Amino acid sequence: MAGENEKDKERQAGSARPRKLGRRDVLRGLSTVPALGLFGYAWQKQRRYEQAKLEATVPAPASAAGEQEINVGLIGAGAQGQALTDAMLRIRGLRFRAVCDIWTEYNQKRVVNIFKRFKHEANGYEDYREMLDKEKELDAVVIATPDFWHAPHTIDCLKAGKHVYCEKEMSNTLEGARSMVAAAREYGKILQIGHQRRSNPRYLHCYEKLLGEAKLLGRIVTVNGQWNRAVAPDLGAPDRYAIPEARLKQYGFKNMHQFRNWRWYKGLGGGPIVDLGSHQIDIYNWFLGANPSSVMASGGLLYHDPKTHEWYDTVMVVYDYDAPAGPVKAYYQTQTTNGSQGYFENFMGDQGTLLISESEVNYAGRLYRDPNAPAWDTWVQKGYVTAPKLQEVKEQTDSVAIADVRESVSPDEHRVPVVLKDPYHQPHLQNFFDAMRGKAKPNCGPEIGYESAVTVLRVNDAIEAKSRLSFGPEDFRI
Numbered sequence: 001m002a003g004e005n006e007k008d009k010e011r012q013a014g015s016a017r018p019r020k021l022g023r024r025d026v027l028r029g030l031s032t033v034p035a036l037g038l039f040g041y042a043w044q045k046q047r048r049y050e051q052a053k054l055e056a057t058v059p060a061p062a063s064a065a066g067e068q069e070i071n072v073g074l075i076g077a078g079a080q081g082q083a084l085t086d087a088m089l090r091i092r093g094l095r096f097r098a099v100c101d102i103w104t105e106y107n108q109k110r111v112v113n114i115f116k117r118f119k120h121e122a123n124g125y126e127d128y129r130e131m132l133d134k135e136k137e138l139d140a141v142v143i144a145t146p147d148f149w150h151a152p153h154t155i156d157c158l159k160a161g162k163h164v165y166c167e168k169e170m171s172n173t174l175e176g177a178r179s180m181v182a183a184a185r186e187y188g189k190i191l192q193i194g195h196q197r198r199s200n201p202r203y204l205h206c207y208e209k210l211l212g213e214a215k216l217l218g219r220i221v222t223v224n225g226q227w228n229r230a231v232a233p234d235l236g237a238p239d240r241y242a243i244p245e246a247r248l249k250q251y252g253f254k255n256m257h258q259f260r261n262w263r264w265y266k267g268l269g270g271g272p273i274v275d276l277g278s279h280q281i282d283i284y285n286w287f288l289g290a291n292p293s294s295v296m297a298s299g300g301l302l303y304h305d306p307k308t309h310e311w312y313d314t315v316m317v318v319y320d321y322d323a324p325a326g327p328v329k330a331y332y333q334t335q336t337t338n339g340s341q342g343y344f345e346n347f348m349g350d351q352g353t354l355l356i357s358e359s360e361v362n363y364a365g366r367l368y369r370d371p372n373a374p375a376w377d378t379w380v381q382k383g384y385v386t387a388p389k390l391q392e393v394k395e396q397t398d399s400v401a402i403a404d405v406r407e408s409v410s411p412d413e414h415r416v417p418v419v420l421k422d423p424y425h426q427p428h429l430q431n432f433f434d435a436m437r438g439k440a441k442p443n444c445g446p447e448i449g450y451e452s453a454v455t456v457l458r459v460n461d462a463i464e465a466k467s468r469l470s471f472g473p474e475d476f477r478i
């Protein structure tokens with residue numbers, strides 16, 4: 001499954017105490033594997049575990065005390081639509097009314113049935129315009145369709161008077177993203193873009209407390225980050241659920257392969273740099289308090305079949321920032337052949353380093369104080385960071401090379417003591433619904449989504465141009 005948090009989803013599923021597989025599971029599994037691909041099969045299996053866990057914990061759909069229910073519709077009930085559904089079912093005060101998905105007999109049906117299980121009577125639609133026509137009561141629409149559909153879906157929902165939560169990448173084109181910002185302004189509705197780290201309590205703690213108040217890193221000079229993902233087979237679909245060709249064409253897909261693997265196709269998605277990188281590069285901009293002044297990048301299709309993969313599978317990028325505190329160089333890489341060392345963002349200043357990831361499993365938040373930096377005792381006492389884990393002093397033996405006295409001493413490791421126990425997307429969705437109720441400001445409004453889209457989409461242009469591209473402030477303004 002090419003979904004971004006697949007590894008973590010698998011790990012999370014692992015903690016759901018899977019029941020023993022029976023003969024029927026094995027037979028069902030074997031018949032599904034070739035069609036969905038192994039990743040797809042693992043995802044399906046994991047979905048069942050998660051659903052069982054969810055059923056045990058989800059609150060009844062009663063409204064939150066004294067609050068009016070928010071009527072919600074979903075457009076796009078694929079892997080991410082499902083992840084958002086799972087997260088939304090945990091949020092009080094929502095009433096799910098409609099699910100729109102062109103894969104009517106498969107994804108649409110599955111999510112409609114899930115809502116039913118949780119006592120929400122959601123109507124299914126193939127065409128979102130019909131949904132908007134008939135479901136006048138909808139207050140909000142959550143959009144998780146392929147990137148090239150984001151602009152038309154978002155704009156028409158805003159125009160129909162709905163608040164919108166739209167997945168990242170805001171759009172696959174800058175024109176699309178610009179028109180979404182303009183529509184949010186014109187129709188005066190909330191538009192939250194799905195860069196969910198912006199509402200993650202660990203990221204917020206780092207931004208507000210560690211970088212903002214305590215300034216633990218001193219002046220940040222370099223950033224590096226990565227998303228290394230292992231090879232995954234292309235996504236498939238059981239033959240009996242193939243969408244008729246005419247319907248595929250009507251919605252912009254040439255065939256089922258393209259429909260399932262749209263991320264890799266030009267004009268539909270943006271490849272791994274957009275799919276994965278957009279989350280993390282958005283954090284570069286946020287934590288540095290700036291947009292980049294230039295980008296240079298190298299990328300290529302080094303491994304995958306060019307007939308079915310049009311975008312680069314491997315990308316390496318260098319940004320220059322003129323941040324308020326001074327110049328910064330930021331590196332980012334994504335590759336899709338080896339998942340070793342996973343994904344993280346690493347900010348390095350003259351007083352310390354922050355290594356952070358959305359993943360709760362690896363790099364969940366580590367800090368290293370430079371030995372020459374002022375003590376962090378106050379921040380440890382305040383609970384902003386944990387007490388340091390002192391570095392082991394290696395004994396000098398014959399088998400260990402003699403350390404050069406000029407080598408920097410390894411800094412001690414502190415941890416960020418904030419853990420997200422909910423699904424990754426829940427806080428960002430909660431922030432969106434809180435904003436609708438006037439209790440919060442959206443953490444990722446259209447202007448932020450646009451700045452992030454410019455920063456990321458221009459990487460593909462820089463690869464093609466084979467030269468450094470400059471940004472001016474006007475490039476990020478609308």
Ligand SMILES: NC(=O)c1ccc[n+]([C@@H]2O[C@H](COP(=O)([O-])OP(=O)(O)OC[C@H]3O[C@@H](n4cnc5c(N)ncnc54)[C@H](O)[C@@H]3O)[C@@H](O)[C@H]2O)c1
Binds near residue numbers: 003077100101103168
């Ligand atoms: N925030 C995150 O962590 C995260 C993770 C994964 C995906 N995403 C984003 O979510 C979006 C969906 O990704 P996905 O992995 O679920 O893809 P997917 O292919 O699994 O699902 C897309 C769904 O949209 C449906 N669809 C396609 N065109 C449609 C149309 N015109 N009208 C209605 N339904 C339509 C498809 O039938 C499918 O069910 C993408 O924008 C992706 O970038 C975000």
